Structure formats: structure tokens, C-alpha cells
Amino acid sequence: MLIFTLRRFNLFIFTMLLLTILSFSLSFLFPGEQLINLTGQIDASPEQLAILADEYQQQSGLLSQYFSYLNHLFHGEMGYSMTSNLPIATEVLNRLPATIELTCVALLVAMFFGLPVGFCAAIYHRKLPDNLILTIAMVGYSIPVFWLGLLAILVFSIQLGWLPSAGQISLLFEIEHVTGLQLIDILLSDSPYKWQAFQDATRHLILPVIVVALAPATIFMRLARSAMLEVLDTHYIKAANAKGLTFSQIIYRHAMRNAVIKVIRDVGLQFANLVTIAMVTEVIFSWPGIGRWLIESIYQRDYTAIQGGLIVLSTFIFIVHIIIDFVYAALNPLAREPRNGKR
């Protein structure tokens, strides 16, 4: 287990190295002066620029420039936004929690909905439920997100009026900013209207989460279905059958865990996809997350913000990856210990 942890840690360091190199080189590739792209201070006087050039070691070689950039990153200095003149770090810190909330809830919803439905399809292989689920999965996967989002707003918020169409919480509620995760903040606060606020925040969450979760859920369905079919075909299921276990015992005790193990790694891979979908969804539902901010920065040619947002988002995705890898190792005894010659 220790070796497994060290391996993941190693992977994390190298990926971060590559990411920072990419982000550093972006400041050269963007139009304009490199130093200004890096710091985002477009209105700086020549004296200030000279101080900045000294700070970022502009006069020495590329390598030491890169290291001073890393140094700044580790101190949480990612420059200033070109449009709002606020530090990127505070901008990101204000917005990232909303995105974490949206994507994590969507991932959980997609998993808890997609996996059982996929298993169900495998159990009724080539029967009516299977065909029905496959059809729904195909349709769900093919619907474009932006269209689905708009349609959801049109039907559920405007025509039926069931759910709010935009934002994270109604403006009536005042919630202290502690962790940034809205639902947790509400539970921590001691406002007398805590439960109303919680209900309201949940109602705001429902539509965007469904829109984000739909496409990944359909992918999970298909992955879970094929994994379950594979597992049901193995010798140990046949042996369990010969042992006299009933079908539901076989499914719950043996087939499900093995099928989940086969799927869980792909869940991690799908998370990057899910974040992309979440970015689009944030724009549609005016969700105050980092995705919307990043897309706006792209429109406004805010190069410093693009760089910073890129690093933060990919780090977030990568951390989720590693967490899912640990879940995989917890479920699969074979992954925990390295075996010679077999991997």
C-alpha cells in the first residue's frame, strides 16, 4: 500500500511539473509581452516593470525564470487579472468551491444512477430492459449539453416554474463565506433560516447537476453493463452458482464488487470530460464557478487568468483522479500489492 501511495505521489509530481511547464510556456506563446502576460499588470509604470522583471529574474536564463515562476506559484501569487485587476488567487478561491460542489455532486449522481442501471441492463441481457436502457443511454449521450441546459430551463423553470433557472442561491439569504462550499457553509452558519436556505440551495443545484450528470451517467451505464457482462461470464460466478448461492446472492456478493472495480478507473477518466461539460453548464445557469470565469477570460483575452485557471482546474481534476485511484485500490486487493511480472 505504501508503494502504491508513493507511486501516485510520484505521478502527481511529474504531472504537475509538465503542467507548470506548459503554463509557463503559454506566457511566451500568447500575444504581447511575456512579463505582462505572466503578471497581468498592463498599467504598470516602467519602474514597476523593472522591479517585476527583477522579481521574475528576467535577465537570467530560461531555467531560472521558470524556477522563479514556480516559486511565485508556491506562494500563491499567480499575477493579477488583466480585466478586473484583482489577484488571480483570490478570484480562483472565490469561484473554485462552487465548481467543486457542482462537479462532485454531478459525479456522485452520475455514478449512483449510471452504475446500477448498467448492472440492471447486464442482468437482463438481450431482453426488453436491456434494449430500453441502451436506447436511453444512446439518446442521452447524443444530446448536446447547451441545448439540454436551455431546454431544461425552458421547461422546468419558465413553463412549469418548479426550479430556479440561475445562480447558486437566492439573494434573500445571507451566508457567511467559510469553506466556500455553499451547502457546507449553510450547515455551518447559525442563521435562523438555515433550513430554508439549505432547501433553496438544493433547489438551485438540481437542474445544473442533472444537465452535467446526464452524459457521464449514460457512459457509466454502458461501461457498467459491459463490465457486468464480462464478470457474469467468469468461472467464479459459475462456481458460486454450483456452490448453491441464489442469483441475487451472486450478484450482490460477487458480481457487483468485481464489476465496480472494472468501471471505477474509467470513472476517473470521465471526470475530465465532466468538468468540461460543467464549464458550459455554468455559463448557461450563471453558476458562479471557475468554468464560467475561465470562458469569460477567454473572451476578454485575459491571458493571466487563462493561465491561472488552467493550472487550478487541471490540478483539481488530477487530485480527483488520484482519489478515485485510491478508491480503486481499496476495492481491489490485486492493485494494492505489486506482483513481480504481473501488473
Place this chain on the structure above:
Amino acid sequence: MNLIDIRNMSIELKTGTKPIFAVDRVNLTMKEGEVRGLVGESGSGKSLLAQAIVGVLDEKWRVDADRFHWRGNDLMRLSPAERKAIISKDVAMIFQEPMACLDPTTTIGEQLEEAVDVEQLTGFFWQKRQQRKQAAINLLHKVGIKKHEVCVKSFPHQLTDALCQRVMIAMALARRPMLLIADEPTAAMESTNQGQIFRLLASLNQLKNMSILLISHDLENVTHWTNNITVMYSGQFVEAGTTEQIFNQPYHPYTRALVDSSPKANRMIPNKSRLMTLPGSIPILQHLPIGCRLGPRCPRAQQKCVHAPKIKNFHSHQVSCHFPLKDSYS
């Protein structure tokens, strides 16, 4: 009373065009306490037959039999659920690759515990849990695993093949079966481990009067451990009799060839001479010959062999051949 009595069991592979009889009208009878070998080349349908008895074949196969009696009960008249209830109570099966037959993500202990029969436990559920654990440990002791603490906590990939097979046997014993079907239990195992497993099975047979159906492709090896042998070829019944009858006086040309094909230490074979073999190889399922399926390879085949032969009985030595080798021994 016969423990199991099967007449003309056919197993049919459902295909788009015409069904293929992978097993064609095979007979099998076993008495209580008997060790019977089921011998045939790979692809002769012996594993299929065993799986059909236990009822773990999947939907693409269709099983049919004129008679399928289990201790006087006609199983063909029962519904599949009732059949499974009876069979899983009294019949256990162990498979070829023990490692692949254990769930890789569950510990040996858990897998053993779930095999323990509920009826053997008494008391409340917390007592039952304790008893279940104890029963699992006892089962491990019965198959000769002394370090039960280590074994219970391990995962299948941490044990050797032979240990896994012992665990499989332990699981099979959990329900105290009357019949144990062992489907090539020692395939891909070293000969010392093979001996251990066979000795374990033999002692179970002697001490608990458990009948064993031993499936193997190795006629010579099986003869050490069995009372009776049934030989199959390409899904057809060939010959059945006591081990001595089959090994010393086979009546069927196929059994004769099978016995002759294994080299023996006491028989002088000149250097570099060819071992006796039948020409050709076992037919594939898509192109099965009509009548006796050995026909194209049989040294004694004649025109009559395009019709399937009737089973002839010589003093409980049954043979399915138009031209048995009966006269060549007298």
C-alpha cells in the same frame, strides 16, 4: 439404489441454422460410495455433461434426457428451481482452474462462510456468525490446511493453485454433498500436488462414503483412484465398466487405442518407434460425422457404422460399438 441414473442425455447447442448435439445420448449411472472416472479427450463433452448435471450451463445450451433420476427422484419432471434446490443440496462440483473459480476480491474466509449451509446453524444471528466462522475453519482442517488463520484472511491470488483447489474442495464439502463432481481437479498442477489432491479425494470417499465423479483426460492416472470408468468420445458414450475391465480388456476400439497410446514402463518399446495412435483428430462441432462419431478414425469401421450403434451389455460391461473387441480376448 442408484445415486444418479442418466439415460440418453443430450446437450444441444442452439445455433441459428440447425442445433448441434455437443453431447449425444450419453448414459451414466453411479451407486452410493462409488468413485467413477469419466474419461475422454478434451472436447469430448465430459465437462458439459458434468455442468449439465449440476445445472450451471448458460442459456445457449439445451439439456434433454430420457431419464434423469437422483436417488429415485425424477428430476426431469421438476421445475428448474426445484431441480437446482435438490442438486445444490446434495451435489457439489470443483472445477479445472481453482484460482479462476474463486472471487478475486473476496477473502477465502468470506467465500467459505457463505458456502456453509444455514440448516447446520442454530441460535440467534450473532451466534450463527460465530458458528459460521468456526464451520469455515473446520472445513479448512478437513482438507488438511492447518494454518487456517492465514488462509482465512488471504485473497485467492495469494495462495498456490493446489491450496486454492483444497479451498474449493472445502467449499464443496460445506453442504455435506453425497456426490462430488471433480472436473479435472489437477489440470496444470505439479505431480506432487496432484497426488495430494487425489489422496484427499480418496480419503473423503472412504471416510464419508462420498461418491466422486472424477473427470479426466488421462486414463492411466485415473485408474489408480477409481472403481469404475465411463469413456466418452466426441460427445458420445463409448464404454463403461469396472476399472479392470476398461483397462485390461477394453471392448471398444477407441478405448483400446486410448490404453495403447500411453507408454508403459513394463512393456518393451523399441527405440524411436511410434506410439500407437488413431489417425486424424477429434472432429470439430460444426462437422460431426453421422452414426458412430469415431467412424472416420476407427480401424474396425464398416458400412454399418454410419448408424449409431446400440449399447451392448456384457456382465455390466457396456459398450457402444457394432463390432466390439470381445472375441479377441477369449
